[in-house]
Structure formats: structure tokens, C-alpha cells
Amino acid sequence: MNEFDRIREQVEAGFPRYLDHLMQVCAIPSVSTVGLGLTDMTDWLESRLKELGASVSRLSVPGSPEALLGEIAGIGPRTLMIYDHYDVQPVDPLNLWITPPFQPDVRDGRIFARGAADNKGDLMARLSALEVYQDLYGDFPFNLKFFIEGEEESGSIHFERICQEFSEQLKADDCVWEGGWFDLDGHPEMYFGCKGLLYIELHCKRLSGDQHSSVAVYAPSAAWDLLRAVASLKDEVGNICIDGFHDRIVAPGPREQELLDSMPFNEKAQLERLGTTEFAQGLHGPELKRAVLYSPTANIAGFETGYTVPGGQKTVLPAEAMAKVDFRLVPDQDGTEIAGLVRAHLKRHGFGHIEVRVLSHENPSRSPLDSALGKAAEAAAKRWFPKPMTIYPYMWATGPMFPIAQGLAIPICSPPGVGRPDSNLHAPNEHIWLKDYQDIIGYTVAYLREYGRV
């Protein structure tokens, strides 16, 4: 029996237990945005890490939820960090969930629950993989640091300070990041960096209270102001037109361009998944692929003013309006700087009275494409997966890589994980396939084994 078959067999034997673990953690409503169930999660994880022989520390700074650091001493000099997060996104709109988000439901070969894909699936796959590894091979040939934070879904506001505060304890040679994906055609994906995120809330208040809409003839409208202010962030064809916004954007280098050229992007399948017939701004072909990785975005995540009951007819002139805009940033844009540019833009366009609250910002991040971990994950993937893996210099989503990759100078790599494009991340009916969960447990064992050899 070859090595991979042995791994597969061992994973299969333990799978009912690993699935049960995933069901257990998915039942804990650890929504960091509203501070729910976080202690239940850390307690569960601490006990599981200790089962695996780890010594566990709880790392925090004032105001932060606790991050867990589980350390397992190995027999080599090298140290591998594994990063995941135990918090999940909010669940609205709740009415669109087929089964309740925190009552994990197995159906059609899948497990449906908030967090199943992002990121409890990867987290539990990796914890399971550590057990399989120990059962098969005993001690690790490197030291392991399992680092699990609790506010990734609310912008990792304190994560950078935690990394700074505990920099000695967090030293490592490589870092496994939360999982990559499978694309729509089943190709596994691996990432070495990520886009940044600046999340702002815009508040406009023009009157001391809501008014009868008959005074709209002379009363200033916060709704119109904020609508026009947000609309002004893009030009007529949809390009972001904030002065200075694009100044620091780095074009792809030769190796990145090579990866970009070979990067698959199934336009037809994506359009079908989205339920639309064309991409924004008419993007397609190489231009679209380049935009996916190298274009920043400005997204309206929410907007609310006045009376919003569908079909209802309240004739009100609202005193206030609120918008949420998230910007995905690309190297080397800087979140703090962009927030300043947004403020300057609004002022210049006559919207200086609109308040810009920065809820969070995370800078974009890149790591070397030839790290030891990257090579191990790539080598294992070549033999583990039936389809070739796609390597991305960075992913189009965001994670708090910057404090690790740049702040602690630990190269990051994000090997394939349990998610697929239709996993409904951040949306109702989030789910993963049971077979993917099982497969990724095995693949994780495979690349840990490989990493021990390089």
C-alpha cells in the first residue's frame, strides 16, 4: 500500500469522529461581529488541541477576543505555523436559510451551516489531520504552532497588535493560511497572498428628526446627499474615481503574469453561478482575469435610510442615512491612506459633512512563491489531486496576512481547502461537501509529511 492510500484509509477510519467534531463546532454561533459564542468556541478548541498534545495559550490585547495558540513540540528545528479563525460571518438574511444556520444539517452529501466553509471546515480538517499524522507517524519532524484567531470576520481589528505583542511566541519559518479552494471545474487552488480590505461606514445627518415628506421642497435630504456621495466614488462606466486611489498599485511581474496567463477562469460557469448574463463593466478574457487579481474594488455592502418595509407607503423625509462600503485593496495600497483619500474626495465633491467611520482595514499581502511550505504543498498536490492545481500570487478575498507575512516576516501559503465557489460564503445556506472535507484532511497530512522532508 502506498503512502497516500495509507493516509486515505486512516482518514476514512476516523471520519465519523471528524465529522462529528465539525458538527459540534458549527453548532456554536461564534459571530464575532456581535460577540456571540466566542468563549464556547475557544473552550472547545483548547480541549481539542490538548487532546492532540498541545500546550495552549490564550493571546489577547485589550478589547480583543482571545486568540488560541496551540504549540506541539516536534523533533526538528523548523517551526510551522497553521493559521485559522474560529469566528463566522453574521447570518442575515435569516429567512433565506433552508435549515437554521447554527443547526448543522447533513443533506445531499453536504453539510450546511454558517462557518462550514469559512473557516470551521478548514480548521477542523487540519485538527483532524494532526491526529491522523500522529496516528500514522508519531511525532512531527518540526515544531507546530496552531494559531486560531476570533475576529477575522469582523476585520481582525486587534490581530496586528496581538502579533506584535506576542511576536516572540509566534516566531515560525512558514505559515499555512486558511484554505484555498477548488474552482468550478474542480481544480485545487493555492495562494501566497491576499487583497486588503478597508471597510467604512458613511453617516449623513441633515435634520434633527424625520420629517413629513411634504417639506422635501425645502428640507435638506440626508438620503439624497449620501446617495450622491456614494455614487460619486465611481465614474459613469464604473471605475473608481477617487483621486490618488490607484497610485500605489503594482502591476504583475513576469512570474505573476505567467501564472495569470495560465489561470483558469470559467466565465460561463461563473455567470451561471451568479445568475447573470454579463460581468460588470463588460469584462471578459485576459482583462477579466487580470482584474480578478490586480483590480481593487469599491462595494456597497449595505445602505439604509428611512422606511423600508416592502409595499408600505410611509411618506417620510428621513433625517439620516447610512452606507457601508468595502474596498478590496491590492498591493501596495494602504488602508489608512485610502480612508484619507475617500475623506478628501467627499470634501472635494461637497460632501464634507458626511462622516466616514473606518470600521476596519487590513493591508494587502504577498509572500515569496518559492517558500519551503509552498514547495511542499505543491509537491503533495501534484500527486494527491486528480486535476492540476492553480497557483495564485494572491487571492481576491482578504485575510489578515499582513501582520504575519509582513509584520512577523513569516512566508505564507494557503494550500487547497474545503471550499468551492458555490459554498455560499458569507451568504445563506453556506455549506461544504463531506467528500471535500475528507479529502482535505488527507491532503493536509500529505503536505505536512512533505514539509517534514524538505
Added chain:
Amino acid sequence: MNEFDRIREQVEAGFPRYLDHLMQVCAIPSVSTVGLGLTDMTDWLESRLKELGASVSRLSVPGSPEALLGEIAGIGPRTLMIYDHYDVQPVDPLNLWITPPFQPDVRDGRIFARGAADNKGDLMARLSALEVYQDLYGDFPFNLKFFIEGEEESGSIHFERICQEFSEQLKADDCVWEGGWFDLDGHPEMYFGCKGLLYIELHCKRLSGDQHSSVAVYAPSAAWDLLRAVASLKDEVGNICIDGFHDRIVAPGPREQELLDSMPFNEKAQLERLGTTEFAQGLHGPELKRAVLYSPTANIAGFETGYTVPGGQKTVLPAEAMAKVDFRLVPDQDGTEIAGLVRAHLKRHGFGHIEVRVLSHENPSRSPLDSALGKAAEAAAKRWFPKPMTIYPYMWATGPMFPIAQGLAIPICSPPGVGRPDSNLHAPNEHIWLKDYQDIIGYTVAYLREYGRV
């Protein structure tokens, strides 16, 4: 004792009872938008009308709430209709109410409750006035038709059909409309018409479901589309720029211009009330006064998309967005025509995919300024109120006058009522002054007496 002192004395004697009646009806949550408590209201009113000797009919057409018609035969050939409505606006935002909207609270000489000003205060003042009149003078020297509808606050959708269906029963020579106001300086106000209202909901859907905001680089955004579409309804200085929108607007005639010139408008007090330092579009002076009566509006009554919990950070690209826009129309704009112009505008600007749902439309209305009722109300006001009355060709708010004034050709006049500009109509903490309620009961008796004489 002169006639007015006798009226005042009689009103004072019965006032505890009349106040109790108002408290009772304000405790009934008759929100027509959501169909609450409407039957409780009609039952209460039917019994009260019968107490006053009226025969009561319930008028309805398929889908409508019941309108009440209380008929009291008098001893003259002329027939006076009194129109009011028993439904009220929704109560959101509920958290801003100091006391619950449907638990009427008397404090600081005022009564706070949803509907206290709009329109239960006037309705109850008039019912009370009928009793006072009968106690003082016996039978009315004219026939009375008290016509009370139940969906004024949701656009009187079926009112025109009710008026058509029961046109014979609704015949009258004059119609008292729901009350006018006192202005900020205490001048009573009287109206002979009103602006129209077109209330639309705009719906935009671009994706089959909400998406993770990282795909904003290529996924079409309903939020951006709808934001830009609504913003396009006005130009940069705030003028409505829908082609054809202004075509039918009639300029003030000589008598109207005269009224406009003498119309008081306390700019300083209005700004203070609104909690702002300048009017929209820099309006002031004669231009502002003319705009109040002769300018249509486009007001954003509500806008909602995506995740809207303040401070929360859901990175979502919403699949759908919804806006509510209400247009106040001036003679001779037509609601149906304007809805068509809005659709054409959106199509022309590339927003043909946005659905326009007309929730309701009421056409603007005018009546002759020299009707018998108008003269009676004016004559009584001159002697009743300490400050001179302002006469407006029409009011800047909207009521379903068109089916009565134009449809049934009954001249309408809206004599002073219980509301003041700070009564918080359609807003939290709606209220009226007890002394205004008492005063308007008496004034109503006075002009009914006057109307019996002309």
C-alpha cells in the same frame, strides 16, 4: 353672553369627555399600511356617529377597508360633507418614541400618540363639535354627511372607486376637508386644494443570491445600479431632471399670486424646527414661498440594500436593492403620466432593468376660493382666532381630494385644524396641544353655525 362665549363654555363643560374619546381612538393601532385595528376603529366610530343621531353606512369596494358614511338629516336643502380618515401612519422608528405610540400620553399640556394630529385629532374635534352644536342649537340647518375613510395613509388606493361607486349617496354641496394648521407663529391656515402624490418602489436585482464582496470586481451590483438610477432623477443642483416632468405645471394666477405674496413663512423658525442652517437648494424669500406651493418634489422615503447593522462588517455584495421615492405633484401634473415618465427616464439612462412599482398615486387638486363653505369658515375664523388666518390655494401635503373635488365636483375647503408644524406628523412623538383640540372643537361649531346662515 355672546354666541362665541356660549360655544366656548359648552365645549369646556364637555371637554373631559371629548378628551377621553380622543384617548380611546388613539389607543387603537389603525395602521392601514399593515391592516391593523381598522375594524376596531370603524366599530367605535359607528357607535359614536349613531349616538349623534346619524344613520351609518359602510362603503367599500373589493380589497378596500370600509369607509364610514354617517348621515344626519337637517332642516335645510343644502348638504355639507365632512371628510376625515381614521387610519394612521406606521410608527417606525419605534425606538425614538418617548412613550409607546398607541398608549396615548398626556404631558406638558399635550397628548402624544400616533394619529393625535393626523387625523384623529380633527376627526374627534369635529364629532365633538357636532354634539356641542346639537346641544346648543338642536337640528342642523343643512344635511350632514360625515365621510371617514380608512386608507388615507396608504395612498387612498380604493378611494376614487368608492367615490365613483357611491356617487349618488355622496352628493353634497360643500366638503370640509381634514384640518388645516396653525403656523409657527400661531396663524391659523386654510386650504382649498392639495398637492398630489405618486409613491413608487424601485426594485433592482442583478444576481441570483448575495455574494461574498470579493467578487465585486466582476459581479454586477444592484446597489450601485439603484443608487445611480435614483441619483439620476435629479441634476447636480437638486432639480428634478425627468424629461416632461414639469410640462403640465400651472403657474399661479393673479389671486393666487396675491395669496402667495401675503403668505407668511418664518424661515428662521422653520430652520430651527428642522435642526438645520439652510434650506435645500439655497432657497429663501419669495422663491422659497413659491416653491412651497408650486414646486413638485422627489423625495427618497426609503432605501435598503445589503447588510445594515450599524458598526457590523458583513462583506457582502447584495443581490437586490430597493428604493422608495415619493413625488409631490402640483396642478396639473398627473400621477399615472409621471410614473410613465420615470420609467422612460430610467430606460433612457440605462436602467431599464430596474422595476418601477407604483404603490399609489393621487392627483393634485384645487377648488374655487369663493365657495359657500370657504366664506363661512373665513368669516368664523376672523372673529374666532386672535391672529389673522392665512389662506392657501392648496397645501403642500396630499390628500385624496381629487375624487371629491374633481370626481364628484364638490368644492373642498380645509379650515384650521388641531395640528402645528412641530406636531411630528408621520414621525415619532406625534402630538397635539390640548388647548388646540378644545379651541378647534369650538371653532368648528362656529363655522357650522356660519355655514347654516349663508
